Amino acid sequence: DGGITQSPKYLFRKEGQNVTLSCEQNLNHDAMYWYRQDPGQGLRLIYYSQIVNDFQKGDIAEGYSVSREKKESFPLTVTSAQKNPTAFYLCASSSAVGPGGQPQHFGDGTRLSIL
Amino acid sequence: SQQGEEDPQALSIQEGENATMNCSYKTSINNLQWYRQNSGRGLVHLILIRSNEREKHSGRLRVTLDTSKKSSSLLITASRAADTASYFCATLSYTGTASKLTFGTGTRLQVTL
Numbered sequence: 559d560g561g562i563t564q565s566p567k568y569l570f571r572k573e574g575q576n577v578t579l580s581c582e583q584n585l586n587h588d589a590m591y592w593y594r595q596d597p598g599q600g601l602r603l604i605y606y607s608q609i610v611n612d613f614q615k616g617d618i619a620e621g622y623s624v625s626r627e628k629k630e631s632f633p634l635t636v637t638s639a640q641k642n643p644t645a646f647y648l649c650a651s652s653s654a655v656g657p658g659g660q661p662q663h664f665g666d667g668t669r670l671s672i673l
Numbered sequence: 674s675q676q677g678e679e680d681p682q683a684l685s686i687q688e689g690e691n692a693t694m695n696c697s698y699k700t701s702i703n704n705l706q707w708y709r710q711n712s713g714r715g716l717v718h719l720i721l722i723r724s725n726e727r728e729k730h731s732g733r734l735r736v737t738l739d740t741s742k743k744s745s746s747l748l749i750t751a752s753r754a755a756d757t758a759s760y761f762c763a764t765l766s767y768t769g770t771a772s773k774l775t776f777g778t779g780t781r782l783q784v785t786l
Contacts, residue, residue, distance in 0.1 A: 562715075593776075600761055600776035601716075614771060648715055659704050659765035659772045666713030 560585045563576040564649050564665035570673045571636065571643055579634045579668045581649035588654065590632035591662065594618060604647075607632055636670060644671050678777055679762060692749040694780040696762030697742075703765045705738055705745050706774065710759045719747075719760075740785040752784045 562583045568634045583590065589608050593601035603616030607626040621640025626632050632651075636643045646669050650662040680695045680755045693749045696705070704723045708716040720746070722738045735748040749756055759781050763774045 564715075576757075591774075598778075601763075601777045603773065603775075604770070606773070608771065616773075630727035645765075659721075659767065659774075661706060661721055662716075662774060664717070666715045667713070669713075 561585070562649055562651055562663055562665035564647075564668050566668060567666070569668055571670060572673050574638045576635055576637050577597060577643075577670070579636070579647055579670070581632045581665060582630055582633065583649075583651045583663075584630060585619075585651055585653070586629070587651035588629070589652045590626070591650040591652075592616075592622070592624065592634045593648045593650065593660070594649060595667075599606045601648060604634065632668075646670075675765045679760070681780060682778070683781045683783070685753055685785065688752060688754055688784055688786050690752055692752050692756070692782055692784070694747045694760055694762075694782070696745045696777055698762075698764045698777075699743065700723075700764075700766060702740075703767050703772070705736075706763045706765065707734075707736060707745075707747050708761045708763060708776075708784075710761065710779070711753045712758075716761065746760070749782075752782075754784050754786055756782060758782060 565580045580636050591606045592604040595601050604622050605624040607613035623635045648667045649665045652660045652662045654660045678697050704720045704741045707719045710716045720731045722736050733750045738745045759779045763776045
């Protein structure tokens with residue numbers, strides 16, 4: 559079955575530590591996205607990528623970094639510079655980029671907490 | 674920034690009743706999408722309505738869009754306990770180089786037996 563796989567499901571970060579969240583898709587989608595969701599709130603865009611080897615900052619990119627070396631993979635690193643990393647992180651992908659705006663497909667998220 | 678604002682924030686109804694959720698937004702859009710999120714899970718796309726459309730149906734879902742009022746509504750008819758979830762509207766804007774979805778804060782729907 560095609561879909562998006564996020565791992566791990568739960569992740570704990572120690573003070574001063576960088577952690578990397580994995581996102582893999584087998585939908586052959588060009589565009590991939592990372593969102594952060596805080597309790598009782600909507601999603602906020604961290605980074606997005608429309609094509610391999612290219613990505614852009616979203617609304618809350620500070621303290622995060624990404625790479626897009628393969629079409630299928632878009633890992634997110636939460637760096638020690640992100641002082642409030644506790645949140646639910648969602649990865650998504652879509653088939654096309656443009657004014658048509660295709661729906662996004664989501665993974666089941668990674669819940670990150672501070673130890 | 675959050676473009677969409679859903680109303681109400683929470684809604685509790687009995688099975689068989691209809692549920693209506695509203696979404697308001699601030700800037701011009703290319704389309705508006707509704708998503709559903711079960712607790713602790715990712716979002717699932719429900720329906721997309723383009724800026725030149727006024728109404729769209731999909732099964733028990735009916736979506737309306739009023740671009741003059743910058744608002745949309747999602748109606749779920751004959752609700753079921755399995756409809757219990759959070760529902761988000763998301764507006765898509767295309768800048769010429771990138772299309773971005775901006776999500777609202779969501780409506781938590783509880784359907785009781």
